[in-house]
Amino acid sequence: MGRNNSKIIELAKGFNNFYFKHLQTPPATTPGYTRLTIPQGNSTPHVVIGLLTPQILENLSPWQPHFILRNKNLEFTPKNPEKRTEIFHEILLDWKEKGLFHLDKTWRGENFEIKPGSHYTSDSTPPLFTLDRSATPLFGLRQFGVHVNGFVRKPSGLSLWLQKRSGNREMWPGFFDNLVGGGLSTKNTIITTATKESSEEASIPSDYLMENLKPAGAVSFFYESNYGLFPNTEFVFDLELSEDFEPSNNDGEVEGFVLVTVEEAMEIVKSSKFKTTSCPVILDFLVRHGFINSFNEPQLPQLLPLLHMPLDMFYTSNHGNY
Known part of the structure; x- marks a missing residue:
């Protein structure tokens, strides 16, 4: 018979609720989620930067030329950080004007640099793109x-x-x-x-x-x-x-x-x-x-x-x- 969790363990499970819902038992799967990736060339694996819900995926469809869906990976195809930033800015302004995903209320006017996670605090690693802080949870970005x-x-x-x-x-x-x-x-x-x-x-x-x-x-x-x-x-x-x-x-x-x-x-x-x-x-x-x-x-x-x-x-x- 298992031991009951303490209140502190319940708290810890609460702020890790996504892990316990989707990632706790190998193989880690996220049914309904699509990985957001950036291709790095033929010989280099793509960089996984985020996770997308079906609702987010659907609302990205008007910008489909910039996104390609392959085997549960949505590849964000622009080749340089400036173009990626520009496209994300257009997407977010459109969603904000439509009142989608709380952006009309959560918009911060404060940009975050998105880098591969292990390089985030490295000054020598250039950002993949930047976007408003309010949008980072929408795309499952670190x-x-x-x-x-x-x-x-x-x-x-x-x-x-x-x-x-x-x-x-x-x-x-x-x-x-x-x-x-x-x-x-x-x-x-x-x-x-x-x-x-x-x-x-x-x-x-x-x-x-x-x-x-x-x-x-x-x-x-x-x-x-x-x-x-x-x-x-x-x-x-x-x-x-x-x-x-x-x-x-x-x-x-x-x-x-x-x-x-x-x-x-x-x-x-x-x-x-x-x-x-x-x-x-x-x-x-x-x-x-x-x-x-x-x-x-x-x-x-x-x-x-x-x-x-x-x-x-x-x-x-x-x-x-x-």
Whole structure:
């Protein structure tokens, strides 16, 4: 008789729901999904960059000269990044004007560079194309971001700063979130993104940030919602803050902030009030700092891989039977 999953394992399965629905049991298959690929020449395997639902595939049909369907692979045929970017921009503007796929509400005006996943943070690897951030889930494109865990050491123990997202935001309105988080947009590095988002979201001075920011690796997960697919990798940083520091927001995307104990933070994360796709970051923090351990979480060995999903293996030309 199998052991019941803990609440933490259920959370981890929740932010990896696409994996558990489609990819858990070999051979990994995604019935109804089509791989989006870019041909790389006769002698080089095509690059798998995304996954498409039947609805997305159908709405790409007016641009069929630029797409060729071969054996559950939709090849995006333009030969250079500029042309690919131009075509995607035309497609997305058309869908936005028609109100398709929530684009009229989620449009960010913030471009993401799309690169082969394992080369995403390499400055020497040119992008395959760029497109608005809001569209990346629609095409199942890999997404990258930065999160900063802000914490305070008190005599009574460790406390964490959490933000409460503005109720006006299209996605996750009013939910609790990590202190700072943002997507890795075009021309921004991991560290410039951390600096930019820390200033905009929490008014953290850049000089203090650069002196005290500690890199803490990354988390990755494979989530699905009504907005699309989120095969995300988030680069994680820890930032110890003084007891007299109080964050304030500058960009209108945050309603407020709360300083909570680790125990209180855990209860918020376990509730339905915390942003699902930010859960891996705070759970990883709690594991690394020993608050989630083998004594209080017997299923720790099952949790750790779910915080570090090997996304590269799902975006190779020979993986699975899509």
